[in-house]
Amino acid sequence: MASVREKPIEQQVQPATRPLQELDALIIGAGVTGLYQLHCLRQLGMNARIFEAGGGVGGTWYWNRYPGARFDSESYSYAYGFSEELLQEWDWTEHFSGQPENEKYLNFMADKFALKPHIQFNARIKSAHYDKASNRWNVTTEEGHRASAQFLISAVGILSATHMPDIPGAASFKGESFHTSRWPHEKVDFTGKRVGVIGTGATAVQLIPMIAKEVGHLTVFQRTPNYCSPLRNATIDPETQKKIKASYPEIFAKCRATFASFMQDFDPRKTFDVPEAERHAFYEEIWSQPGFTKWFGCFHDIMTDEAANEDYAEFVRNKIRARVKDPVVAEKLVPKDHPFGSKRIPLETGYYEAYNQDNVLLVDVSGCPIESITEKGVKTGDAEYELDVIIYATGFDAITGELTRMDLRGENGVSIKEKWADGASTYLTLQTAGFPNLFIANGAVFCNFTRCAEVVAEWVRNCLGYMREKGYTRIEADPKAEEAWTEHANSLTEGMLFTKTKSWFMGTNVAGKKKAFLFYAGGAPAFRDKTAEVAAKGYEGFILN
Numbered sequence: 001m002a003s004v005r006e007k008p009i010e011q012q013v014q015p016a017t018r019p020l021q022e023l024d025a026l027i028i029g030a031g032v033t034g035l036y037q038l039h040c041l042r043q044l045g046m047n048a049r050i051f052e053a054g055g056g057v058g059g060t061w062y063w064n065r066y067p068g069a070r071f072d073s074e075s076y077s078y079a080y081g082f083s084e085e086l087l088q089e090w091d092w093t094e095h096f097s098g099q100p101e102n103e104k105y106l107n108f109m110a111d112k113f114a115l116k117p118h119i120q121f122n123a124r125i126k127s128a129h130y131d132k133a134s135n136r137w138n139v140t141t142e143e144g145h146r147a148s149a150q151f152l153i154s155a156v157g158i159l160s161a162t163h164m165p166d167i168p169g170a171a172s173f174k175g176e177s178f179h180t181s182r183w184p185h186e187k188v189d190f191t192g193k194r195v196g197v198i199g200t201g202a203t204a205v206q207l208i209p210m211i212a213k214e215v216g217h218l219t220v221f222q223r224t225p226n227y228c229s230p231l232r233n234a235t236i237d238p239e240t241q242k243k244i245k246a247s248y249p250e251i252f253a254k255c256r257a258t259f260a261s262f263m264q265d266f267d268p269r270k271t272f273d274v275p276e277a278e279r280h281a282f283y284e285e286i287w288s289q290p291g292f293t294k295w296f297g298c299f300h301d302i303m304t305d306e307a308a309n310e311d312y313a314e315f316v317r318n319k320i321r322a323r324v325k326d327p328v329v330a331e332k333l334v335p336k337d338h339p340f341g342s343k344r345i346p347l348e349t350g351y352y353e354a355y356n357q358d359n360v361l362l363v364d365v366s367g368c369p370i371e372s373i374t375e376k377g378v379k380t381g382d383a384e385y386e387l388d389v390i391i392y393a394t395g396f397d398a399i400t401g402e403l404t405r406m407d408l409r410g411e412n413g414v415s416i417k418e419k420w421a422d423g424a425s426t427y428l429t430l431q432t433a434g435f436p437n438l439f440i441a442n443g444a445v446f447c448n449f450t451r452c453a454e455v456v457a458e459w460v461r462n463c464l465g466y467m468r469e470k471g472y473t474r475i476e477a478d479p480k481a482e483e484a485w486t487e488h489a490n491s492l493t494e495g496m497l498f499t500k501t502k503s504w505f506m507g508t509n510v511a512g513k514k515k516a517f518l519f520y521a522g523g524a525p526a527f528r529d530k531t532a533e534v535a536a537k538g539y540e541g542f543i544l545n
């Protein structure tokens with residue numbers, strides 16, 4: 001491939017030998033979780049340090065710099081809640097804030113709590129091996145850093161490992177190409193260019209309307225249409241800003257009470273218990289609301305009952321049809337092969353209208369797949385599309401991919417890739433047996449990200465504080481507790497429509513990955529309760545010594 005940029009320029013430096021860094025805790029990743037985890041451990045007085053692959057803080061909000069990248073959660077529901085000062089000092093400019101502002105926010109937080117001196121940037125973990133004799137993790141990076149730490153905390157997030165489809169010929173393309181989450185730091189000028197986008201997931205749906213205005217011609221290669229729903233973003237005026245700042249306690253209380261820690265929650269009524277006219281008025285009402293209300297604010301049985309789901313799905317399909325002028329194009333954009341909400345619902349601004357532009361072409365590759373990338377562009381079974389730029393909006397090896405791509409080895413030299421070959425198994429999502437003193441704080445709970453990231457980072461902090469107080473130096477998930485938890489977690493997804501659809505939620509977007517719902521699906525309140533209960537019982541289910 002001509003120029004898929006896996007690393008920004010500043011990361012490509014390969015210095016000579018580096019000194020060994022001796023740490024109490026090494027945290028992988030300076031994203032939302034890692035930054036707060038570092039702050040928590042520094043509060044405990046630990047010698048903790050983050051190793052971060054990127055050249056700056058932000059994680060998802062550092063890497064995903066493509067035009068249109070933004071929160072789909074309300075900015076103020078995604079904000080850190082642990083510091084009243086931080087909440088009051090930061091002004092969100094939009095209800096659903098964009099990537100540049102999100103990255104700025106995470107820099108503001110890191111500076112406010114003086115975290116940056118404790119972050120090793122441009123340090124992508126190559127190997128992490130547990131040494132039983134010393135009870136320490138020995139870590140190396142691609143850039144030559146070496147560290148030894150008693151505790152290793154993975155805060156790599158859930159959508160970090162890029163997924164590039166295995167399409168022959170990608171390297172032969174003569175134009176420029178990027179994966180959306182390895183977007184160049186410098187502005188990409190699309191003026192007059194023939195641009196192709198592969199993929200129509202949440203990322204592409206944010207990107208397409210932004211670049212459609214700028215490119216000479218845009219070709220979108222769609223394999224599966226999605227139920228894209230209007231974001232309804234708006235700027236925050238000073239009066240509203242004041243109200244938001246005054247109501248953080250209520251915002252977070254609301255999030256704590258809902259299944260997925262969003263500001264919206266499912267309606268407890270069953271779809272068909274509500275008469276048709278009232279039901280449709282309700283659909284219109286949630287449709288008119290911003291954010292995820294049209295998903296998480298709908299009747300709860302749309303996630304389990306196919307007939308209920310179909311009733312709402314058809315409402316959404318008609319909303320799509322109404323926005324696309326060409327009925328043939330509209331039908332291609334209407335999803336019919338999977339239930340509403342069984343895949344991540346993309347939130348959009350002007351997505352469907354982009355297809356009304358003369359310079360935008362939708363190519364349905366569901367029946368006629370992309371066969372190869374050529375020197376000139378993209379070749380499907382029946383045509384070749386000549387392009388200057390190819391954008392891979394092809395998603396991620398979600399939740400487990402970043403860890404299984406590392407050489408991460410536990411007590412007996414077994415790698416996490418080998419351990420999870422038949423599906424990820426953990427205790428509480430937080431540890432996996434055979435990997436002592438490794439905490440997995442990636443965020444594998446179906447949850448508004450920061451809300452659960454804070455819970456996890458505080459849980460790890462409290463656990464390490466407890467160990468220090470009691471004189472324990474090693475903690476490991478009990479295999480029996482792990483087995484019971486994994487069985488429990490898997491049982492929760494029975495009957496859920498998520499399991500019927502191919503998606504990154506199920507790991508089925510990546511060839512060879514075991515099919516399983518990758519999030520804990522019991523809800524954020526149950527997760528908080530269970531982890532708190534385990535801690536209160538002296539970390540029941542963990543072996544401490």
Ligand code: NA7
Nearest residue numbers: 165198199200201202203204223224344393394395396504
């Ligand atoms: P997604 O949601 O996994 O979307 C990836 C897209 O790429 C999806 O439309 C795929 O089609 C498509 N894809 C992947 N491989 C191919 C090939 N070979 N040919 C054609 N199309 C392909 O990733 P996103 O980055 O959009 O979103 C990930 C999350 O980030 C999102 O949910 C938010 O939480 C933020 P498919 O659907 O598999 O047919």
